[in-house]
Amino acid sequence: MGNHRQVTEPVSVPDARGYYGEYGGRFVPETLVPALDELIEAFESAMADPAFLTRFADLQATYTGRPTPLTYARRLSDHLGGARIYLKREDLAHTGAHKINNALGQALLAERMGKRRIVAETGAGQHGVAAATACALLGLECHVYMGSVDMARQRPNVFRMQLLGAEVIPVESGSRTLKDAINEAIRDWVTNVDTTHYLLGSALGPHPYPLMVREFQSVIGIEARQQMIEQAGRLPDTVIACVGGGSNAIGIFHAFRDDDPIDLIGVEAGGCGIGSGEHAARFADPATGRPGVLHGTRSYVLQDADGQIRNTYSVSAGLDYAAVGPEHAYLRQLERAFYTYATDDEALSAFQTLCQLEGIIPALESAHAVAETIKRAPAMPRDSIILVNLSGRGDKDLDTVIAQLGGQA
Amino acid sequence: MNHTTYATGLDALAAMFTRAKAAGRAAFLPYFPVGFPTYDESLDIIEAMAAAGADGFEIGVPFSDPLADGPIIQAATQVALENGVTVQRCLDAVRELRSRGVHQPMLLMGYLNPLLAYGPDAFAEAARSAGADGVIVPDLPPEEASLVGDACARHGLALTAFLAPTSNAQRVALVAERATGFIYVVSVTGVTGARSALPPGLEDFIARVRAQTDKPLVLGFGISQPEQARRVNPLVDGFIVGSALVKAGQSGIHSVRDLAASLRAALDD
Numbered sequence: 001m002g003n004h005r006q007v008t009e010p011v012s013v014p015d016a017r018g019y020y021g022e023y024g025g026r027f028v029p030e031t032l033v034p035a036l037d038e039l040i041e042a043f044e045s046a047m048a049d050p051a052f053l054t055r056f057a058d059l060q061a062t063y064t065g066r067p068t069p070l071t072y073a074r075r076l077s078d079h080l081g082g083a084r085i086y087l088k089r090e091d092l093a094h095t096g097a098h099k100i101n102n103a104l105g106q107a108l109l110a111e112r113m114g115k116r117r118i119v120a121e122t123g124a125g126q127h128g129v130a131a132a133t134a135c136a137l138l139g140l141e142c143h144v145y146m147g148s149v150d151m152a153r154q155r156p157n158v159f160r161m162q163l164l165g166a167e168v169i170p171v172e173s174g175s176r177t178l179k180d181a182i183n184e185a186i187r188d189w190v191t192n193v194d195t196t197h198y199l200l201g202s203a204l205g206p207h208p209y210p211l212m213v214r215e216f217q218s219v220i221g222i223e224a225r226q227q228m229i230e231q232a233g234r235l236p237d238t239v240i241a242c243v244g245g246g247s248n249a250i251g252i253f254h255a256f257r258d259d260d261p262i263d264l265i266g267v268e269a270g271g272c273g274i275g276s277g278e279h280a281a282r283f284a285d286p287a288t289g290r291p292g293v294l295h296g297t298r299s300y301v302l303q304d305a306d307g308q309i310r311n312t313y314s315v316s317a318g319l320d321y322a323a324v325g326p327e328h329a330y331l332r333q334l335e336r337a338f339y340t341y342a343t344d345d346e347a348l349s350a351f352q353t354l355c356q357l358e359g360i361i362p363a364l365e366s367a368h369a370v371a372e373t374i375k376r377a378p379a380m381p382r383d384s385i386i387l388v389n390l391s392g393r394g395d396k397d398l399d400t401v402i403a404q405l406g407g408q409a
Numbered sequence: 410m411n412h413t414t415y416a417t418g419l420d421a422l423a424a425m426f427t428r429a430k431a432a433g434r435a436a437f438l439p440y441f442p443v444g445f446p447t448y449d450e451s452l453d454i455i456e457a458m459a460a461a462g463a464d465g466f467e468i469g470v471p472f473s474d475p476l477a478d479g480p481i482i483q484a485a486t487q488v489a490l491e492n493g494v495t496v497q498r499c500l501d502a503v504r505e506l507r508s509r510g511v512h513q514p515m516l517l518m519g520y521l522n523p524l525l526a527y528g529p530d531a532f533a534e535a536a537r538s539a540g541a542d543g544v545i546v547p548d549l550p551p552e553e554a555s556l557v558g559d560a561c562a563r564h565g566l567a568l569t570a571f572l573a574p575t576s577n578a579q580r581v582a583l584v585a586e587r588a589t590g591f592i593y594v595v596s597v598t599g600v601t602g603a604r605s606a607l608p609p610g611l612e613d614f615i616a617r618v619r620a621q622t623d624k625p626l627v628l629g630f631g632i633s634q635p636e637q638a639r640r641v642n643p644l645v646d647g648f649i650v651g652s653a654l655v656k657a658g659q660s661g662i663h664s665v666r667d668l669a670a671s672l673r674a675a676l677d678d
Binding site: 183 | 472473474475476477479483487490495496497521522523524525526527547548549550552553570571572573574575576577580584595598599600
C-alpha cells in the first residue's frame with residue numbers, strides 16, 4: 001500500500017441546505033420546492049432502508065452487470081512510456097455508459113414515491129437511453145427532452161430510446177442542446193409535478209440532485225478503489241475523468257476524496273480551443289466562466305457580462321453544457337481536485353489511439369479523459385499509476401467521428 | 410399622484426393596494442418585457458397600458474433560460490435579447506417611463522443570474538434610482554431570498570415571493586414572513602401562459618393562504634380574459650396578466666391597449 005494518509009478536508013458536503021461551500025443550493029420556482037422536499041425525504045429514507053439497498057444492489061449485479069471490470073491498458077502504457085494506466089470500464093455497463101447507475105437508482109426512488117411518470121433530459125443520449133431503460137424495466141412512463149441539434153448528431157440513441165418505449169421530444173428553443181432540454185424538462189416537471197419525477201442525469205440541478213446523483217454514481221469509485229488494491233496492490237497516484245455536468249467524475253472521485261495525495265483531475269471540453277470562445281470549459285476561461293446560477297444550482301457557469309448563459313460547443317454532446325456540478329466547483333476551490341480541458345482535436349486523437357492500442361472504442365466524452373492521460377503519463381515514473389474513468393463506449397459517436405476524420409480512420 | 414411622493418417602493422405598492430381596495434376591486438398589473446417587439450415599442454406599449462388604467466407593472470428583464478415561462482414569453486424575451494436588451498437597458502426603460510409620466514408602481518421581473526452578474530446591491534440601488542418599486546425573481550425561493558432581499562431592503566425595494574398550489578402550510582408561513590410588497594400567488598402548477606379556464610380549486614387555495622397572512626395577494630399565471638379577471642377580482646388584492654398581453658403585442662400597440670383596457674374595465678362590473 002502507498003503512503004495514503006487520511007485528510008480532514010473536505011468536510012462532509014453538502015450541508016442541510018444543499019451547499020458545497022458557497023456552491024449548490026436550491027434555486028427553483030416555488031411550485032417545485034415541495035417536490036424537492038419530498039425527494040430529499042424519499043432519498044434519505046430509501047438509503048436507510050435495507051430492502052431498497054438490497055434491491056438496488058441486486059439490479060446492479062444482475063441487470064447492469066456490476067462490478068464493471070478494471071482493465072490494465074498495457075499497450076497504451078507501454079506506448080506512452082510512463083505511468084501505468086488502468087481503465088474503469090463503465091463502457092461495459094448495460095446501455096454502454098455510467099448513466100445507468102443513476103437512472104436505476106432514481107427510477108427505483110420514483111417508484112417508491114408512487115410517481116409513475118418520468119421526465120428526463122439528454123445531451124448525448126446516454127442518459128436518455130439509461131432513463132428509458134430503467135423505465136422499461138420498472139414499467140414507468142418515460143418522456144425524454146432532447147435538443148434538436150443533439151438529436152441530429154446522436155441518431156442511434158434517439159432510435160434506442162424509442163425502441164425502449166420512451167417518447168423523445170425535440171427541443172427547438174435556445175441553442176437546441178442540453179441546456180435547453182433541461183429547461184423543457186423542468187417546465188414539464190413544474191406542470192406535472194404531482195404525478196411526475198424528474199430524472200436528472202448529472203450531478204447538477206437543485207439540492208438534492210447533486211448529492212443523490214453522486215451517491216448513485218459513487219459505486220464507480222468504490223469498485224475501482226477495491227479493484228486497484230486487488231489488481232495492482234495499491235491505489236493510483238492520479239484519477240482522471242471527463243467533466244460535463246460531472247456525474248462520472250464525482251462518481252469515481254468520491255471514493256478517493258480522503259486519499260491524500262491522490263490527484264483528482266477533471267477534464268472539461270475545450271472544443272476549438274479556449275481562445276476561440278467555442279468550448280464548454282467552465283473553469284478554463286475566467287472571462288466567461290464565473291460563479292452564477294443555472295438550473296437550480298450555484299456553480300461555475302459560462303455567461304456573458306450581462307449574466308446571459310453562453311452557448312457552448314464541443315464535439316462531444318455529453319460535455320456540451322454551460323454549468324458544472326457544484327461539488328466540482330467546491331473541490332476545485334479546496335484544491336482537492338484540479339480541472340483542465342482537452343480540445344476536440346485532442347479528444348479525437350485519443351479516441352483513435354485507444355481504439356488502435358487497446359481495442360476499445362471510447363465515447364467522445366471519455367476520450368477527453370484519455371487525452372489528458374496521454375498528456376500526463378509520459379512524464380510520470382513507470383511505477384506510478386493513472387486510473388481513468390472510461391465512462392462510456394463510442395458506438396453512438398461513429399457518425400460524428402467519421403465526419404470529423406473525413407472518412408479516414 | 411406622482412411617483413416621487415413615496416419614500417420607498419413598499420409605500421408605493423401599499424398605496425396602490427389601498428386605492429384599489431377603496432374602489433372595491435383588485436389591482437391590475439400587466440407584465441410586459443423590455444425590448445419586445447423592439448425597445449421603443451415596448452416602452453410605448455407600457456405607457457399605453459398605463460393610460461388604459463393599469464395599476465402597476467411587472468417589467469420583464471429578459472434571460473436566456475427562462476424556465477418558469479411558457480412559449481409566448483420565451484419567444485418574446487428571446488427577441489428582446491436579440492434586440493440587445495441588457496439589465497442596464499431595462500433600468501433605462503424604467504427611468505424613461507418615469508420621465509414620460511408613468512406613475513404606477515413598477516416591479517422588475519427577472520431571473521436570478523443576470524441580477525447576480527450586475528451585483529445585487531448595485532442592481533437594487535440602480536433600480537430604485539431609476540424609479541422601480543420592487544423586484545420579482547421566479548427562481549429565488551424564500552430560503553435563498555437574502556441574496557437579493559438584503560439589497561432590496563437597503564434601497565427601499567419590495568421583493569415579492571411566490572406561493573403555488575403545491576405550497577403547504579409551512580411554505581405559506583415562510584413566504585408570508587419573507588415576502589415584501591405582496592405575495593405572488595401562482596394560480597396553477599405550471600409555467601406562464603394563457604389557459605382557457607382557471608383551476609377549479611382556486612377559491613380554496615386563496616382561502617387557505619388568506620387564513621395564514623394578511624399581506625396582499627397578487628394572482629398570476631393563466632389569466633388572459635376579462636371574464637377571468639371578473640372571477641378573480643373579489644378573491645385577491647391584485648392580478649397579473651402576461652402572456653396574453655405579450656401575444657397581443659405581436660399585433661401591435663392597439664391590440665395590447667385594447668386588451669388591457671378590457672381587463673381593467675372588467676373590474677368595475
